[in-house]
Amino acid sequence: xxxxxxxxxxxxxxxxxxxxxxxxxxxxxxxxxxxxxxxxxxxxxxxxxxxxxxxxxxxxxxxxxxxxxxxxxxxxxxxxxxxxxxxxxxxxxxxxxxxxxxxxxxxxxxxxxxxxxxxxxxxxxxxxxxxxxxxxxxxxxxxxxxxxxxxxxxxxxxxxxxxxxxxxxxxxxxxxxxxxxxxxxxxxxxxxxxxxxxxxxxxxxxxxxxxxxxxxxxxxxxxxxxxxxxxxxxxxxxxxxxxxxxxxxxxxxxxxxxxxxxxxxxxxxxxxxxxxxxxxxxxxxxxxxxxxxxxxxxxxxxxxxxxxxxxxxxxxxxxxxxxxxxxxxxxxxxxxxxxxxxxxxxxxxxxxxxxxxxxxxxxxxxx
Amino acid sequence: xxxxxxxxxxxxxxxxxxxxxxxxxxxxxxxxxxxxxxxxxxxxxxxxxxxxxxxxxxxxxxxxxxxxxxxxxxxxxxxxxxxxxxxxxxxxxxxxxxxxxxxxxxxxxxxxxxxxxxxxxxxxxxxxxxxxxxxxxxxxxxxxxxxxxxxxxxxxxxxxxxxxxxxxxxxxxxxxxxxxxxxxxxxxxxxxxxxxxxxxxxxxxxxxxxxxxxxxxxxxxxxxxxxxxxxxxxxxxxxxxxxxxxxxxxxxxxxxxxxxxxxxxxxxxxxxxxxxxxxxxxxxxxxxxxxxxxxxxxxxxxxxxxxxxxxxxxxxxxxxxxxxxxxxxxxxxxxxxxxxxxxxxxxxxxxxxxxxxxxxxxxxxxxxxxxxxxxxxxxxxxxxxxxxxxxxxxxxxxxxxxxxxxxxxxxxxxxxxxxxxxxxxxxxxxxxxxxxxxxxxxxxxxxxxxxxxxxxxxxxxxxxxxxxxxxxxxxxxxxxxxxxxxxxxxxxxxxxxxxxxxxxxxxxxxxxxxxxxxxxxxxxxxxxxxxxxxxxxxxxxxxxxxxxxxxxxxxxxxxxxxxxxxxxxxxxxxxxxxxxxxxxxxxxxxxxxxxxxxxxxxxxxxxxxxxxxxx
Numbered sequence: 001x002x003x004x005x006x007x008x009x010x011x012x013x014x015x016x017x018x019x020x021x022x023x024x025x026x027x028x029x030x031x032x033x034x035x036x037x038x039x040x041x042x043x044x045x046x047x048x049x050x051x052x053x054x055x056x057x058x059x060x061x062x063x064x065x066x067x068x069x070x071x072x073x074x075x076x077x078x079x080x081x082x083x084x085x086x087x088x089x090x091x092x093x094x095x096x097x098x099x100x101x102x103x104x105x106x107x108x109x110x111x112x113x114x115x116x117x118x119x120x121x122x123x124x125x126x127x128x129x130x131x132x133x134x135x136x137x138x139x140x141x142x143x144x145x146x147x148x149x150x151x152x153x154x155x156x157x158x159x160x161x162x163x164x165x166x167x168x169x170x171x172x173x174x175x176x177x178x179x180x181x182x183x184x185x186x187x188x189x190x191x192x193x194x195x196x197x198x199x200x201x202x203x204x205x206x207x208x209x210x211x212x213x214x215x216x217x218x219x220x221x222x223x224x225x226x227x228x229x230x231x232x233x234x235x236x237x238x239x240x241x242x243x244x245x246x247x248x249x250x251x252x253x254x255x256x257x258x259x260x261x262x263x264x265x266x267x268x269x270x271x272x273x274x275x276x277x278x279x280x281x282x283x284x285x286x287x288x289x290x291x292x293x294x295x296x297x298x299x300x301x302x303x304x305x306x307x308x309x310x311x312x313x314x315x316x317x318x319x320x321x322x323x324x325x326x327x328x329x330x331x332x333x334x335x336x337x338x339x340x341x342x343x344x345x346x347x348x349x350x351x352x353x354x355x356x357x358x359x360x361x362x363x364x365x366x367x
Numbered sequence: 368x369x370x371x372x373x374x375x376x377x378x379x380x381x382x383x384x385x386x387x388x389x390x391x392x393x394x395x396x397x398x399x400x401x402x403x404x405x406x407x408x409x410x411x412x413x414x415x416x417x418x419x420x421x422x423x424x425x426x427x428x429x430x431x432x433x434x435x436x437x438x439x440x441x442x443x444x445x446x447x448x449x450x451x452x453x454x455x456x457x458x459x460x461x462x463x464x465x466x467x468x469x470x471x472x473x474x475x476x477x478x479x480x481x482x483x484x485x486x487x488x489x490x491x492x493x494x495x496x497x498x499x500x501x502x503x504x505x506x507x508x509x510x511x512x513x514x515x516x517x518x519x520x521x522x523x524x525x526x527x528x529x530x531x532x533x534x535x536x537x538x539x540x541x542x543x544x545x546x547x548x549x550x551x552x553x554x555x556x557x558x559x560x561x562x563x564x565x566x567x568x569x570x571x572x573x574x575x576x577x578x579x580x581x582x583x584x585x586x587x588x589x590x591x592x593x594x595x596x597x598x599x600x601x602x603x604x605x606x607x608x609x610x611x612x613x614x615x616x617x618x619x620x621x622x623x624x625x626x627x628x629x630x631x632x633x634x635x636x637x638x639x640x641x642x643x644x645x646x647x648x649x650x651x652x653x654x655x656x657x658x659x660x661x662x663x664x665x666x667x668x669x670x671x672x673x674x675x676x677x678x679x680x681x682x683x684x685x686x687x688x689x690x691x692x693x694x695x696x697x698x699x700x701x702x703x704x705x706x707x708x709x710x711x712x713x714x715x716x717x718x719x720x721x722x723x724x725x726x727x728x729x730x731x732x733x734x735x736x737x738x739x740x741x742x743x744x745x746x747x748x749x750x751x752x753x754x755x756x757x758x759x760x761x762x763x764x765x766x767x768x769x770x771x772x773x774x775x776x777x778x779x780x781x782x783x784x785x786x787x788x789x790x791x792x793x794x795x796x797x798x799x800x801x802x803x804x805x806x807x808x809x810x811x812x813x814x815x816x817x818x819x820x821x822x823x824x825x826x827x828x829x830x831x832x833x834x835x836x837x838x839x840x841x842x843x844x845x846x847x848x849x850x851x852x853x854x855x856x857x858x859x860x861x862x863x864x865x866x867x868x869x870x871x872x873x874x875x876x877x878x879x880x881x882x883x884x885x886x887x888x889x890x891x892x893x894x895x896x897x898x899x900x901x902x903x904x905x906x907x908x909x910x911x912x913x914x915x916x917x918x919x920x921x922x923x924x925x926x927x928x929x930x931x932x933x934x935x936x937x938x939x940x941x942x943x944x945x946x947x948x949x950x951x952x953x954x955x956x957x958x959x960x961x962x963x964x965x966x967x968x969x970x971x972x973x974x975x976x977x978x979x980x981x982x
Contacts, residue, residue: 133375178382234419237404237412250420254586275405279398286394290387297383305379309386316386320393327400 014064015295015361021288022339022354026053028281029265029340035247036260036268037342045261045342052344056351063355064362071356072130072303075123079148082120085113086155099159112345114156114164119352121168122310124148125175130302133179145172162208163333167317174313175306211332228258233328235264235271243274261342263334267326285319292354295361304360311353421595422517422585425451425491428576429522431603433536433566435612436640436839441532442567442650447523448498450506450516451491452476454483457515465513468505469495486547486557491517493558497655514589524560524567524654530647532615534675535608535639535775535837537565538650563653565675566608566837568776573846576603606846608837609638617957618643621950626939628676628816630835631954634824634924634933637833637855639773641954642817644676678778681813682937684767685899686741686881686944687920688808690826690868693734695761696749697864702734710744717800721747724898734867739874741881741896743807750806755797758805759785764858765822765832767814772834772853774843781818784811809900820935823922826868827893827930830860869893873927876948884948885923890959893930894923894951896944916940921947925955932958 030053034046071078089103096102102110128145149172156165177186201209235251238244249271251257260268270278289312296308315338322337324330336346404412433442450469457465457480466473476494483492494516495502506516524539542561546552551571552561561575562568579600584592618629622645631641648665657665665672674680696702712728714721723729723743729736737745750758762768768783782788784805786797804810814822817835825832833855836843840852860868872893875882881896897920900907907915919941924930934954936947 133378174386177385178379231419233404234412234415236401237408238416239405240409240413241406250416254420254584254592256416256419256587270401270405275401278401278405282394282397286390289390293383293387293390297379302375309383312386312390316390316393320397323397324400327397327404329396329400 010065010362013362013364015291015358018288018291018295018354018358018361019060021284021291022351025281025284025288025339028269028284029342031246032265032269032272032340033261033342035249035272036252036265038247038253040255042261042342048344049342049347052347053351055344056348059348060351060355060358063352064358066359067363068304068307068356068359069363072123072127072307075120075127078120079124079152082113082117083152083155086117086152089113090155090158099161101159101161101164109344112164112343114152114159114161115345115349116352117152117156118168118171118314118349119356121149121152121171122307122314122353122356125171125310126303126306129175129179129306132176133302145176160205162204163335167314167321167335170313170317171310174310178306178309179302228264229325229328229332231256231258232264232267232326235267236326239271239274239277241275243270243272243277246272248272262336263322263332263341264326265341266323266337269340270326282323285315289316292357295357295364298364299360300364304363308357308360311357314353315350420584420586421582422589422591423490424517424519424581424583426579426581426598426600427519427521428578428600429602430524430539430560430576431574432605433574434605434607435532435610435615436607436638437611438607439612440527441536441608441610441612442524442526444522445525446520447496448503449496449519449521450494450498450502451519451521452480452494453491453515453517454480455489461513461515464509465494465516468509468513469498469502471495482544483557486544488557490556491519493519493521496521496523511588511590514585522560524650526650528612528616529651530649531612531619532608532610532642533565533647533650534644534677535565535610535642536650537567537569537775538563538653539567540653560654564777565775566606569774570606570838570846574603574606577601606838607842609633609640609839610642610837611640611958611961613957613961614641614954615643617641617954618950619645619647621936621953622938625941626670626676627941627947628680628937629934629950629954630677630817630820631932631934631958632820632824632835634828634833634930636840637821637824637835638839639835639837640932640958642675642677642837644674644680646670646672648672675775675777676937676939677816678771678773678775679815680937680939681779681781681815682918682920682939683810683899683901684808684812684814684819685897685918685920686743686808687819687823687895687897687922687935688762688812689738689741689746690872690895691761691765691767691822692746692750692758692806692808693738693868693871694765694826694860694864695753695758696734697867698761698858698860699753699757701752702749704733706749707731707733708737708742708745708748710742712744714744714747716747716751716803717798719800721803735871735874738868738871738895739878739880741875746806747803750802751799755802755805756785758802759783762812764856765825766856767812767818767822771815771817771821772836773817774836774838778817779815781814782811808897816935816937819920819922819937820933823895823924823935824930824933825856825858826860827924827933829865830858832856832858869927872923876923881944882921882923882948884945885921885952885955887925887952887955887959889963890925890955891927892923892925892952892955893927894921894948896921896948898942898944901940914940916942919944919947921951923948923951923955925959931962 030046030049033049037043037045085103089100093100101112103113104110132141153165231251235257238251251271252260252268257264257267292308292312296305299305299308318335318338321330321333321335325332336343338350429444432440435441462476463473466476479492539560540563542552542555542559546561555561562571579598582596583594586592614631618641622643625645627645629641629643632639693702709731710723710729712723712726729740729742732742732745762783768781770778770780789795789797801810805812821832821835834853843850872895873891874880876885876892876894882894885892885894898917900917902915919938921944922935924933934951936950938947941947
């Protein structure tokens with residue numbers, strides 16, 4: 001085991017570029033949360049958002065500091081704690097909007113355990129997939145990974161929160177893809193997944209089916225679910241090249257756009273900043289991803305690479321699903337846009353994950 | 368076999384590259400998707416956003432008022448607070464709750480929307496008029512939920528005098544599907560209030576205003592934030608009728624409880640001073656809506672209250688035809704002073720016995736007595752001498768057998784028989800006996816009360832038959848630019864012949880004639896009574912049915928020497944001209960009173976105030 005970096009090394013090796021990109025995206029997020037909540041009952045939540053960012057910065061520092069090898073080593077314990085927390089949510093809380101997702105804390109706010117579980121899953125996958133990369137893989141190793149992954153997955157599905165559960169799939173996929181699995185296995189898994197789609201469809205709840213069919217034809221059902229999609233599309237389209245201007249978007253400011261500070265924050269941004277703005281914003285996200293990927297490639301060991309790449313995959317998936325939803329190319333899922341959407345749990349989770357990536361970068365030199 | 372670190376590095380490099388490719392592709396695709404929405408279709412979504420935040424409501428225009436010749440209001444507009452629905456913004460799921468909240472049948476609401484969509488009406492349509500406090504409370508409580516519903520002050524017709532003048536004025540109602548297919552209403556919208564009959568329909572384009580609109584900024588809760596645009600409505604223009612409300616009212620009083628019609632007009636220009644038909648109906652019902660049975664009852668009423676008998680009822684003219692017949696005799700050079708007839712109470716002709724109404728007979732009579740006493744035998748003989756074609760020629764000169772051209776829709780023509788007509792329609796030759804029957808205004812000949820008034824009017828002023836009308840020539844020039852008053856039909860009658868006819872018609876009223884009931888002090892009234900059979904006398908007496916009773920006529924004018932007013936009265940089953948002459952007398956009495964009082968402004972004075980716009 002390599003020793004933790006000293007203070008001097010910490011600042012020299014700290015990933016200032018990634019931190020800068022994250023900082024810029026977060027600033028854009030705060031400004032957009034402010035604009036989207038102006039004159040609504042959510043007015044002022046951007047200060048809450050800033051508070052979460054401050055806490056998130058602390059967690060980022062913490063996740064950067066504690067050697068990731070220790071975290072990986074301790075991940076089975078974290079996993080067990082996380083699973084118990086998920087079960088507790090399921091067993092002891094009252095449903096909010098028909099789902100049990102929130103665990104109350106003594107500090108007066110609730111946390112969405114499934115968000116933090118993503119971090120644990122990344123560590124677990126890094127731990128066991130790295131093993132696969134060093135020896136011939138056997139059925140038992142796959143079985144362990146399957147249990148570790150699908151046990152929390154199943155609990156989250158039962159909450160029910162299919163979107164969040166599905167959003168963890170990229171972690172497993174990336175972990176397996178980077179390691180021993182021959183490509184033909186991957187093809188087989190992919191085929192099985194495709195075959196499972198019709199079965200999965202039949203098991204979906206009506207509101208879930210409506211989300212999927214609603215996005216295909218938003219004009220079909222104005223005032224219902226299609227209404228959200230349609231209003232999002234109108235907001236985006238009305239933005240044009242240069243946007244309507246800060247706090248000038250009529251769709252956002254007159255509240256035609258649903259949840260403009262959380263799930264649809266990208267639509268609010270697109271209305272007020274236009275195609276020019278979203279191009280710059282997407283470029284920031286793209287550079288951030290590429291920076292993480294570079295960290296993954298230069299990591300000292302397989303665990304480090306897997307951690308970075310899983311974070312990249314997770315972020316890419318969230319960006320794709322959220323922004324694709326706003327562009328009316330993908331169903332409405334309720335997945336937040338990383339680092340921008342208002343909401344503490346997701347923001348903190350993202351910053352912890354990015355802290356882990358920084359951690360990997362800090363310890364990339366094998367002495 | 369184990370993986371060497373070198374192999375791991377190689378694997379990692381290739382798979383990281385795969386991820387980079389996938390990630391790049393994702394970002395490119397996302398940018399393309401946004402390009403399509405934001406740049407390529409920017410205009411479309413900008414418009415959609417505008418439609419979202421800009422709500423447009425109609426500001427309904429008031430319909431022009433109908434005024435009598437002195438400016439008294441016959442029909443006006445009032446405000447009705449109404450709930451309108453935006454067909455484009457509503458959803459199927461909301462309809463049952465909206466219907467329940469407003470106390471409407473769901474089927475009705477769906478039907479309205481279906482009709483609106485069938486006629487391509489995409490703006491707001493009226494769901495319920497005259498909202499009550501419960502409706503308003505419901506709408507206030509569900510304002511953000513049912514944003515498709517708007518409260519609008521629409522304008523609705525009100526007839527303050529209720530049924531007075533109803534047949535001439537007509538009534539308005541919401542345009543039905545069949546109305547919208549009519550040429551005159553092609554440009555009107557579904558749900559519009561249109562003239563359905565009478566003046567309301569004839570001059571609908573003049574009376575109808577142009578709705579304005581109000582645009583305001585709303586948020587997604589439907590709250591109105593600011594007004595961004597306003598187009599003022601252009602109200603419809605007022606229309607002065609030639610009707611004199613006083614004469615109209617007294618005419619309708621005279622008809623009260625009876626079936627019949629009255630037309631009073633100015634023989635010098637054809638202006639109609641009163642046009643009444645009985646029984647009447649309440650035109651306000653067409654605006655506020657009928658109870659379920661009322662509409663059916665109104666339509667099935669055997670007394671046909673919806674019929675404007677003045678222009679749509681056809682009747683045998685009876686003895687009122689005799690002055691016209693006399694004119695034909697004079698002009699044809701037959702009925703001179705040396706043409707006499709002996710009336711023993713009847714006459715045998717072609718194997719049939721034709722009775723005079725006076726059993727005892729009139730003795731030997733000339734034209735003057737024949738008209739004054741209404742001797743049938745004289746006219747049997749005169750008609751026989753003239754022949755049917757001469758009779759029908761003069762009947763047509765007097766305007767019988769064709770529409771008078773009064774400015775009302777759906778006037779009927781009546782019938783003046785001739786030899787040609789008989790052969791064409793029955794393939795039978797004309798029998799001379801039929802001429803005898805037509806001679807006293809019976810048989811195949813039928814006329815409308817307005818034709819009777821016009822015929823007597825033309826005669827009264829010496830052979831100038833003006834087109835009867837309800838909108839004066841001055842006003843019509845505004846209403847229908849380019850229209851010129853058509854010249855009256857003229858058949859100048861010599862002074863001798865006029866004197867003969869006037870004298871005879873004066874005797875009817877002022878002498879020993881049949882129309883003594885119409886006599887007035889202060890003005891010399893001329894006239895002619897008539898009692899026309901609906902069925903044969905025998906059948907009438909045997910059956911004893913009310914609707915077989917004779918119709919009673921009176922047509923007269925005053926003053927005799929220079930006529931200013933003509934009154935024609937018809938009472939269906941009126942039994943005796945005694946009654947119809949009395950109705951005419953009452954009208955003339957009021958006319959005389961108003962004429963001698965100086966307080967009344969001249970109609971020209973009222974017209975001078977009327978501009979092309981509103982009053």
